[in-house]
Amino acid sequence: MSLQETIRNTFVPIHREGWVFIAAFAGVTVLLGVFSTNLFWIGLILTAWCAYFFRDPERVTPVDDRLVISSADGVVSAVGPAVPPRELDLGAGERLRVSVFMNVFSCHVNRAPVRGRIARIEHRAGKFLNAELDKASAENERNGLVIESPNGPVAVVQIAGLVARRILCFVEEGTDIPVGERFGLIRFGSRVDIYLPEGAMARVAPGQTAVAGETVIAEFGGPAAAPLIRVS
Structure with a gap:
């Protein structure tokens, strides 16, 4: 180096x-x-x-519509089917969910996992349970975004944790967002859930470390070409 x-x-x-x-x-x-x-x-x-x-480092983001990039730094805590929060209006069916847990030493700037238009932003008050618990997705305070991507709606949910008491969201409904762009931050220790439409295949496993804006967490079907990259 x-x-x-x-x-x-x-x-x-x-x-x-x-x-x-x-x-x-x-x-x-x-x-x-x-x-x-x-x-x-x-x-x-x-x-x-x-x-x-509060560090906010530059990240080199793969730019390929078939790839889904991690929205958070931390450890992948869950990968599997789950029903999105009701307020996001994505139906009662299960979708592939990838959860990334951020501890108090993780970078807490959140980034868009895909490019698209922000169709919906919903905030819900709730509890402050340990964000590693699965029930935190339903019971904790949270802020959800729905991004209309080329592969369908992708939901990103910022979840408060045991220590986190403040969720910040920097974007607005109706605006376009590129993959890897900063959209929010959570103070101090928390979790991000990403709900993916049909056709997405997970590319990470529980226990794996993820880097926001860089780690590929899922991929849509089709042969993958070498992706372009963007520094942000």
Whole structure:
């Protein structure tokens, strides 16, 4: 790895949503330092973690309509059939669902798994159960998007977790979104479910690590050509 790549991977941009939290952590750290050197170092470590949490690195996204890309960094927690949330109006039938769990050390910027038009955005209040639990999909606070892709409607659901108390969505209904584009963020530890239309085949398994905007989690039928890539 070149020096330029090392620097780029180490010092990544911070998402704008994080600056107020980093400033708050830093302010408390300085205050603690007045009373105790040990508390100052603890605060400094927590401030560094906060900056790390809100990192927003560039990603190289495959551009191929047959590919579905992970919307979140983390560990694939579930792959299999499931019924989408009722408010997304996708019917009562099961669809292939891929779930990615983000812990407090994961990058929490969420990205579009496919390109298309955002047909629907629905937010639902709910509980704050451990996002790794399967019932979190139905019971936790969540925000769902339906993207009309070339292969049919794809639903992306941001789910709050045990620690997460705030779901942010940066896009609006009726707008077009390219694959890999940032659309939201969740604070602090959570999960993203992706519901896919008929014809999608999973390309990941539970326990596998996924990288938002880069990891192929599913594919639609047909021989796959070498995909183009976009840096975002």
